[in-house]
Amino acid sequence: MPKRRRCDSDVNKKLLNLKHKIRKLEEQRRRRSRRSFSPSSSGSNSPSSQFARSPRSLRRVSPHHGGLLGVCKHPGENYRRRMRVLSSSDEESDTEERQRGGDNEDQESQDPLDENILQLLGPNVAHKEVEGSNIQKDLALRWEVILKQGLSMEDKNTIIDGYPIPKNCQAFNPPKLNKIVSAAITDSVIRRDIKMSLNQTQIGAAASAVGLADTTLLKEEKEEHNSIIKQLSDAGRLMADLFPS
Helix, strand or coil: CHHHHHHHHHHHHHHHHHHHHHHHHHHHHHHHHHHHCCCCCCCCCCHHHHHHHCHHHHHCCCCCCCCCCCCCCCHHHHHHHHHHHHHHHHHHHHHHHHHHHHHHHHHHHCCCCCHHHHHHHCCCCCCCCCCCCCCCHHHHHHHHHHHHHCCCHHHHHHHHHHCCCCHHHHHHCCCCCCHHHHHHCCHHHHHHHHHHHHHHHHHHHHHHHHHHHHHHHHHHCCHHHHHHHHHHHHHHHHHHHHCCC
16 A cells, blocks of 8 residues: 555656646747737637647546546556656657757858958868879779789789889888897787788889889980879889888
């Protein structure tokens, strides 16, 4: 019996809270009806008056009716039903408040700013992805296959062997791990160092190929080759910057 009395007391508290919510919703509906209807058309046919006068609207929240919130044989079930209705009314009220607040914020954020304020914010520079000029179609197709599948080990070794590091640019040779240091570090660190060394070997061979092509054009001393010389030099500079990493 004490548990049932405690449950009934909690239910009564929830009912009082629910009635307060209902009154709040009625006031909100009356305010909206006053905004949307003129005085001549807001008589007895307005939604708020119908809601206020209709006894069916109160039947859902009255504990004396046997509808959705009517008294049932099991207090726990009755409590759960009331909680579901209370939760739904809370969600509707919160949703309406968020919508009104969002509309006000959107309106404020869309107001144009003064020109002096815009200058304080700095230039409006949108990030745009710049696409380069098209390269030869067959060359692009071959590079796309390599980007997706990679080079075979045989092709990779053949290319690297064809472009040894120049004598006057030995810094493109990857550094070798000291045996004493190798004995003191873990296997995972050794594997990471080996992988970096292989990548550096490949970058060095690519830089050698670019350097040889650039050197050939520089020897010819033709002005029409200047743009190509610059492009090859830029490629070599980027690879030199990438090599230590």
